[in-house]
Amino acid sequence: MDKSKALFTKAKKYIPGGVNSPVRAFRAVGGVPKFIQRGKGPFVWDVDGNRYLDFMMSWGPLILGHADRKVMKAVSDQAKKGTSFGAPTENEVELAELIQAAFPSIQKVRLVSSGTEAVMSAIRLARGATGRKKIIKCDGGYHGHADSLLVQAGSGVATFGVADSRGVPEDLAKLTYSIPYNDPETLEQILKKHAREIACFILEPVPANMGVVLPKKGYLEKVRALTKRYGVVLIFDEVITGFRIAFGGAQEKFGVHPDLTCLGKILGGGLPIGAFGGRKELMNHLAPEGDVYQAGTLSGNPIATAAGITTLKQLRSHGFYKKLNSKSERFYEFLNSEIKKYAIPVTLNRIGSCFTLFFTERPVTDFRTAKYSNVKRFARYFHRLLAAGIYMAPSQFEANFISDVHKPSDLKQAGKMISKTVRML
Numbered sequence: 001m002d003k004s005k006a007l008f009t010k011a012k013k014y015i016p017g018g019v020n021s022p023v024r025a026f027r028a029v030g031g032v033p034k035f036i037q038r039g040k041g042p043f044v045w046d047v048d049g050n051r052y053l054d055f056m057m058s059w060g061p062l063i064l065g066h067a068d069r070k071v072m073k074a075v076s077d078q079a080k081k082g083t084s085f086g087a088p089t090e091n092e093v094e095l096a097e098l099i100q101a102a103f104p105s106i107q108k109v110r111l112v113s114s115g116t117e118a119v120m121s122a123i124r125l126a127r128g129a130t131g132r133k134k135i136i137k138c139d140g141g142y143h144g145h146a147d148s149l150l151v152q153a154g155s156g157v158a159t160f161g162v163a164d165s166r167g168v169p170e171d172l173a174k175l176t177y178s179i180p181y182n183d184p185e186t187l188e189q190i191l192k193k194h195a196r197e198i199a200c201f202i203l204e205p206v207p208a209n210m211g212v213v214l215p216k217k218g219y220l221e222k223v224r225a226l227t228k229r230y231g232v233v234l235i236f237d238e239v240i241t242g243f244r245i246a247f248g249g250a251q252e253k254f255g256v257h258p259d260l261t262c263l264g265k266i267l268g269g270g271l272p273i274g275a276f277g278g279r280k281e282l283m284n285h286l287a288p289e290g291d292v293y294q295a296g297t298l299s300g301n302p303i304a305t306a307a308g309i310t311t312l313k314q315l316r317s318h319g320f321y322k323k324l325n326s327k328s329e330r331f332y333e334f335l336n337s338e339i340k341k342y343a344i345p346v347t348l349n350r351i352g353s354c355f356t357l358f359f360t361e362r363p364v365t366d367f368r369t370a371k372y373s374n375v376k377r378f379a380r381y382f383h384r385l386l387a388a389g390i391y392m393a394p395s396q397f398e399a400n401f402i403s404d405v406h407k408p409s410d411l412k413q414a415g416k417m418i419s420k421t422v423r424m425l
């Protein structure tokens with residue numbers, strides 16, 4: 001009896017592809033997705049009773065692990081008082097204050113219900129504030145599924161081979177330039193030629209949706225200097241990196257500050273949320289202050305904000321990131337020593353508590369080099385680990401996450417299993 005299989009068959013009858021977000025269908029790795037019943041700490045259990053050490057962590061939000069006691073209490077306390085009012089609440093103000101304290105570049109912030117919505121709204125704001133139409137993004141940069149950004153996108157789009165989704169009008173896609181990450185020269189060329197038509201440059205400061213890729217030394221500084229010189233709004237999409245690689249995200253870690261920032265994932269502690277914010281002169285273009293329209297029935301939802309507040313308060317406690325990052329570093333050091341010892345043809349990219357093991361020996365510094373990876377080997381690796389009770393993100397072009405509740409002993413065991421698995425592929 002395999003309940004996941006039975007559920008998937010039924011799901012496909014009612015839901016396109018059986019899933020509500022494409023990568024969940026395991027198309028990139030083949031096979032039948034596990035239907036998850038519950039999670040606790042670093043573990044999830046599927047409907048057939050199998051337990052997995054989880055490195056996907058709901059694609060990043062669960063930095064405190066599954067079903068964190070304090071977050072669960074905040075959620076149930078709030079649920080008893082009501083789920084949504086469509087009127088302002090104290091929670092929204094408190095969460096905005098916490099965001100501002102974490103991200104000094106965010107003078108004003110607006111809450112929405114997903115990362116996609118945050119990015120979509122930030123782009124509209126940049127266009128509205130500058131009166132320009134065109135935008136620049138990076139190849140393999142994933143920013144949710146807003147029309148303008150489904151051009152050379154990473155994450156699920158990367159493995160599905162739809163560089164451009166159908167349904168995105170060519171007239172719109174044409175307004176998006178896509179350039180390689182870590183390539184300030186190409187950025188400068190485009191800005192030199194077209195700056196007057198360009199509203200913004202949006203990028204993941206540390207891309208995680210082509211797998212984890214690190215900025216070359218000085219790249220982010222160069223990006224900041226160029227966008228400033230040419231008067232183009234710089235948007236950091238920190239939906240993954242925000243509250244992940246440092247409390248104040250990549251901008252804290254690298255000391256480079258954008259005009260606008262998009263947040264999501266960890267911000268909601270596992271509930272649907274997103275946010276975008278930045279300099280107040282820019283943010284004041286938003287309705288009702290200004291004339292760029294943006295709204296949401298469930299924006300700033302009381303339960304999502306309660307989960308977010310409780311999550312952020314735990315993250316800002318002294319030494320949180322130091323502990324998480326040094327535990328993660330020991331795990332990477334072990335993996336790297338095994339890779340070296342056995343001359344395993346892989347590359348481990350990592351920062352803080354997120355990492356990707358690429359199935360290529362060549363350095364991965366952008367989307368083009370990420371694609372050197374042998375995705376067939378990746379698929380075998382993924383399934384063998386899954387069978388051994390380790391749940392990695394089901395695609396090569398994704399990040400994996402370590403949470404506060406992954407014990408060093410869990411990581412040690414996982415490290416040994418990963419090494420053994422890649423050696424025997």
Ligand SMILES: *Cc1c(COP(=O)(O)O)cnc(C)c1O
Pocket residue numbers: 114115116117119142143144145204209237238239240264265274
């Ligand atoms: C996940 C993600 C998004 C989209 O967020 P959703 O909540 O899935 O809409 C946007 N940008 C980045 C960098 C992401 O990782």
